[in-house]
Amino acid sequence: MKSNQITLTFSSIAENVSIARLLIASIGGQLDLSLNDIEELKVAVSEAVSNAIIHGYKSNPNNIVYFNLEITKDSLIIVVRDEGCGISDLEQAMQPAFSTDPERMGLGFVFMQSFMDELQVDSKLEVGTTVTMKKHLKQTPISSH
Amino acid sequence: MKSNQITLTFSSIAENVSIARLLIASIGGQLDLSLNDIEELKVAVSEAVSNAIIHGYKSNPNNIVYFNLEITKDSLIIVVRDEGCGISDLEQAMQPAFSTDPERMGLGFVFMQSFMDELQVDSKLEVGTTVTMKKHLKQTPISSH
Amino acid sequence: IGEIRRFLRDDHPVKVPRSYKELVYKVNRARDELSATLGREATIGEIANSIGVDRDEIVAALEAIQSPTSIYDTLYQ
Numbered sequence A, B: 001m002k003s004n005q006i007t008l009t010f011s012s013i014a015e016n017v018s019i020a021r022l023l024i025a026s027i028g029g030q031l032d033l034s035l036n037d038i039e040e041l042k043v044a045v046s047e048a049v050s051n052a053i054i055h056g057y058k059s060n061p062n063n064i065v066y067f068n069l070e071i072t073k074d075s076l077i078i079v080v081r082d083e084g085c086g087i088s089d090l091e092q093a094m095q096p097a098f099s100t101d102p103e104r105m106g107l108g109f110v111f112m113q114s115f116m117d118e119l120q121v122d123s124k125l126e127v128g129t130t131v132t133m134k135k136h137l138k139q140t141p142i143s144s145h
Numbered sequence C: 001i002g003e004i005r006r007f008l009r010d011d012h013p014v015k016v017p018r019s020y021k022e023l024v025y026k027v028n029r030a031r032d033e034l035s036a037t038l039g040r041e042a043t044i045g046e047i048a049n050s051i052g053v054d055r056d057e058i059v060a061a062l063e064a065i066q067s068p069t070s071i072y073d074t075l076y077q
Ligand SMILES: Nc1ncnc2c1ncn2[C@@H]1O[C@H](COP(=O)(O)OP(=O)(O)O)[C@@H](O)[C@H]1O
Pocket: A047, A051, A052, A053, A055, A056, A057, A082, A084, A085, A086, A087, A093, A094, A098, A099, A100, A101, A104, A105, A106, A107, A108, A109, A110, A129
């Protein structure tokens, strides 16, 4: 697969989570991954994008979420960025079952971590949050089409 | 449907045409358009994006195509832009069956025109081409083509 | 978790055309058959070839039938 750069920016409304999911799934299709791998990518992306909308922007629809994909020979790099409120205690936020919202499960970062090969979160209060996730790609098996 | 802004930028490779198609189809679904309307939007978008890649950038993968969607209360505005070679004679280019490539059918602009409610093309040699297409929402579309 | 499931279900009414459900049924069957034959997970391209559709049709159908509820159902079994 050729190298490829894709950027999606969108209003922070819940409907757009599905657009980000479709985009990553389509890229998973281009990379000829298994349905299982594609599902995992979708979950990781959903969690990161939902966090940007719900936590970063407090569901205010007038903000913009930045979603960037880079495909190289051996990896898929996904960046989800918001210019929202930021995270005050990152170590705590990333702990399983921790959430600042009692209604939520606090498993978003756990999913990102377990479904991706690398996860890095950078955040600054009142500046925003950037989530960078990497998936190593196997050298492509012979695909017939 | 709430107002929504979505921008997709991508490497000018043929595989990415299908991403633009998926995206517009998903938006069409959110807008609750008919399957027929969605199919037409997909064709109009494919034609505009393919033109940017094939004609604007001569299929050089190191260039970027800009695809912008804006949804307002009463319309869907689609902009496809390239920073490629531009069109020397726009009036001629938009005529049915005209193509600078003898292998092609020259019907791209015809489809865009007939499937969308408004079409505007701006182009400048060595600067690039911007295609702006508009679909009115909420009026019962009596298919006229 | 029951609360959350109900919330997600009520909050995201998803309309699914029957053709998508049928396609997903075929996809799942092809996936099982191919994976058994190959002795590994089938790729989406292999599944697409075997049932004669584009990969993106599979992608669109899977997303359309997917409600947030089903994500959590899968993950919390
Ligand atoms: N983009 C973000 N902006 C601000 N805060 C965030 C962001 N992402 C995560 N957080 C914080 O980290 C916590 C844990 O996130 P997560 O593991 O996804 O669980 P949940 O979303 O269920 O709360 C959130 O409750 C929130 O306080």
